[in-house]
Amino acid sequence: MKRLVKDLLENRHALQIQFKVNAKTTVATTKLGTLWWILDPLFLMVIYYFVFKVIFNRGGPNYHLSILCGLVTYQFFTRTVSACTRALVTNESLIKQASLPMILYLVISPLVQALFCMIGYVIIMIWNYPALGLHTLAIIFPVVLAGLLTFTLGLYLSIFEVYVKDTGKLIGYILRFGLWLCPILYSADMIYDNPNIPQYVKVLYSLNPMVHVITAVKDILFFGKMFDPIPLLWVFFGILLFMQLGLLFFRKASPYIPKLL
Amino acid sequence: MSELFNNNAASTMAEQNQISKELPLVSFEKVSLRYRKHASLFELFFNKDQDQDFWALKEISFSINEGETLGIIGRNGSGKSTLSRVCTKVYLPDRGKVDIKGKVQLLALGVGFKKELTGRENVYISGSLLGLKTSEIRERITEIEEFADIDNFFDEEVRTYSSGMRSRLAFAIATAIHPDILILDEVLTTGDSYFKIKAMERMKNLHSMAKCAIIVSHSPAQLKELCHRVLWLEKGRIIMQGGAEKVLNAYQKFCKNPVQWMEQHPEFSFNLDLDDLKQSGYFLYHAPRYKSLMKKILGYHTENSKILEIGRSRFSKMAYNFFGVDIDDMGPGKDRKALTGHHYQFDLNHTQDPVKWRKDLPKYDIILFAEVIEHLNTNPLLIMQFLKTLLTKEGVIILQMPNAGAFHKKIQRLTHINLFSLNSGNKSDPIHFKEYTASEISDYCSKAGFEIKEMSFDNYFDYRYIEHANGQLTKKSRYRLVNMIYSMLPKYLRPGIGFILKHKNI
Numbered sequence: 117m118k119r120l121v122k123d124l125l126e127n128r129h130a131l132q133i134q135f136k137v138n139a140k141t142t143v144a145t146t147k148l149g150t151l152w153w154i155l156d157p158l159f160l161m162v163i164y165y166f167v168f169k170v171i172f173n174r175g176g177p178n179y180h181l182s183i184l185c186g187l188v189t190y191q192f193f194t195r196t197v198s199a200c201t202r203a204l205v206t207n208e209s210l211i212k213q214a215s216l217p218m219i220l221y222l223v224i225s226p227l228v229q230a231l232f233c234m235i236g237y238v239i240i241m242i243w244n245y246p247a248l249g250l251h252t253l254a255i256i257f258p259v260v261l262a263g264l265l266t267f268t269l270g271l272y273l274s275i276f277e278v279y280v281k282d283t284g285k286l287i288g289y290i291l292r293f294g295l296w297l298c299p300i301l302y303s304a305d306m307i308y309d310n311p312n313i314p315q316y317v318k319v320l321y322s323l324n325p326m327v328h329v330i331t332a333v334k335d336i337l338f339f340g341k342m343f344d345p346i347p348l349l350w351v352f353f354g355i356l357l358f359m360q361l362g363l364l365f366f367r368k369a370s371p372y373i374p375k376l377l
Numbered sequence: 378m379s380e381l382f383n384n385n386a387a388s389t390m391a392e393q394n395q396i397s398k399e400l401p402l403v404s405f406e407k408v409s410l411r412y413r414k415h416a417s418l419f420e421l422f423f424n425k426d427q428d429q430d431f432w433a434l435k436e437i438s439f440s441i442n443e444g445e446t447l448g449i450i451g452r453n454g455s456g457k458s459t460l461s462r463v464c465t466k467v468y469l470p471d472r473g474k475v476d477i478k479g480k481v482q483l484l485a486l487g488v489g490f491k492k493e494l495t496g497r498e499n500v501y502i503s504g505s506l507l508g509l510k511t512s513e514i515r516e517r518i519t520e521i522e523e524f525a526d527i528d529n530f531f532d533e534e535v536r537t538y539s540s541g542m543r544s545r546l547a548f549a550i551a552t553a554i555h556p557d558i559l560i561l562d563e564v565l566t567t568g569d570s571y572f573k574i575k576a577m578e579r580m581k582n583l584h585s586m587a588k589c590a591i592i593v594s595h596s597p598a599q600l601k602e603l604c605h606r607v608l609w610l611e612k613g614r615i616i617m618q619g620g621a622e623k624v625l626n627a628y629q630k631f632c633k634n635p636v637q638w639m640e641q642h643p644e645f646s647f648n649l650d651l652d653d654l655k656q657s658g659y660f661l662y663h664a665p666r667y668k669s670l671m672k673k674i675l676g677y678h679t680e681n682s683k684i685l686e687i688g689r690s691r692f693s694k695m696a697y698n699f700f701g702v703d704i705d706d707m708g709p710g711k712d713r714k715a716l717t718g719h720h721y722q723f724d725l726n727h728t729q730d731p732v733k734w735r736k737d738l739p740k741y742d743i744i745l746f747a748e749v750i751e752h753l754n755t756n757p758l759l760i761m762q763f764l765k766t767l768l769t770k771e772g773v774i775i776l777q778m779p780n781a782g783a784f785h786k787k788i789q790r791l792t793h794i795n796l797f798s799l800n801s802g803n804k805s806d807p808i809h810f811k812e813y814t815a816s817e818i819s820d821y822c823s824k825a826g827f828e829i830k831e832m833s834f835d836n837y838f839d840y841r842y843i844e845h846a847n848g849q850l851t852k853k854s855r856y857r858l859v860n861m862i863y864s865m866l867p868k869y870l871r872p873g874i875g876f877i878l879k880h881k882n883i
Contacts, residue, residue, distance in 0.1 A: 130505040134489075137502055141491055212467050213485035214506035279418050368421050371469040374462070376416050 157236035186300030188236035199225035200270025208377040222270040247340030271362030401440035408473035448604035455610040479557025486547035492536035524549035541569035559587035597625040666837035685741040747777035761825035776876040781812040784870040827878040837873030
């Protein structure tokens, strides 16, 4: 962990520039440019509102905002996991030519996607301004947690992708399925309070860290209240443990990666 | 372009630089590196050599001092780029030691370039990836813009640039870095003529950019102009290293006719042949037999042993390398000095006529007579009697041959399948005329005046490589079962027999 922090500090200039470049190039060739950063989450919200509210007539008032809270967070998660999985493979030429430590390619995507995620949250905050309060500042915690989670997953998946190219494809399907395993279109209480669902399923469900992250985001932005910190603390310690193991695994594999790329 | 490489032009780097006598900045000691054909995550924990590993670098040793510029030349696939990547620490060697003092930088063009962004923006991207801070890039941006010489395009998107403009911009950025050790890997082969001229002008001031440099290039003329010393790589090995003129002249002669050059310079080609040998299916098929032969030799070999091999084979090079002594050989072809020892002309089929026996040959402590007797169409008694004349009093003959009583031979006899391959009528076709049983050869040797010190039945072949053809590496895992079956059979049913023979009554 110390070495990671040292690498981050020593290469902060390059990271800063890569962050700006990667954020800019997502929309660089489009006519609307940076406006897409705002339009992207809005269009998502419109689609899901149309499907669930207009067509299926489901959900209570402001259901579209509830969905948007979950979608923006989950989109941040999926895009970052996908990008981190491919980070080493897509940056093959940079790895062989530039002096940036390999691990830092896993840091850029979470930072860029966190920016877009925060823009989405700001839109929700503006739309749902009655929910604003001091607790709104706490939104940074679930974002940081999700970022750490995606970085940790990236430590393993990026290496797997080099050895087994199918990893990226498989992850795509898992992430699509994962949408339904997170409280985006429904609230987590619907699972926990449902007597028809076996207990072990509820336990497994609660082991999904994104359940707690999305629940926390909804609490802050939609319900206008502070989130329950206990589940997030458990998620945080779990991430730290896996991150440490992941860092060891990544460092062990690093010498072999450039030759395999 | 030719005026650029005119040695009568302005003084070269070799004349300008003062070569430091201090410890080298770059030092390679027996560095080897492999690429794995089939990599798996298990190699992170169990990193064993595999048969199909490709060794891109083999025992590379060199050093570079401060003020020196080393050129690296070689054909495509010789390992030049791999070597440059080991220097930049992108690749770690699998064997050997690399010692690099100071910051090393590969002069790479267009690192991190984004076509959608402007030249100015790409300067910051590329510069930061090459290790410059934002403030340092800001200081150098005017110099970069001047060198790139692309006028107003500097603030236009890079996708609108020509290849020459892109190369000039990329080169300007890359040469704004001042590392301790600079590595240039064929940077001067791309771009238009204008770019090449500008780049060469800047290259002549390499010593102002770095303490030492390594230039990888296909162009002997460029290397003669820019380098003190040159290292010539071929198939991952150093063929030659030394003064630029000497090495590059040899390289150019080599390129005109590589086969002829290698034949004329066996001292350089030897190691390459050995590498090819280890990769060949033939070698791997016979590997158990070679191992058995080595063990037997070790039982009798001393520092001063004279060794003769009947019929020069791939084993000669291996044994020469291992024991460090000359290994003479006997077979067709005139007497000559060979790389591993001396070659004597004599066809053992001529032992039929004792008048033709050579009496001028030296005597040997160890005679290797492996996998030959079955190819001869002569009475083994005469062959053994002749070989006895070549043996010192305390010497031994190590005889290896296929076992005519082997399990698969018995099956072939029962099923009336031909025991031996058909005679094609081609003189150079090494077919088996006759295979012998242990008792047959024991009789012949006894009659010839030998005492059998040792007789053994062995598994001589790795059947996984039985389908090697033309020296290609082919492995069939189903034949692992054949290997297993033979290891479980009684010894006298195994495919090979080995004898150690001595003069009787010594």
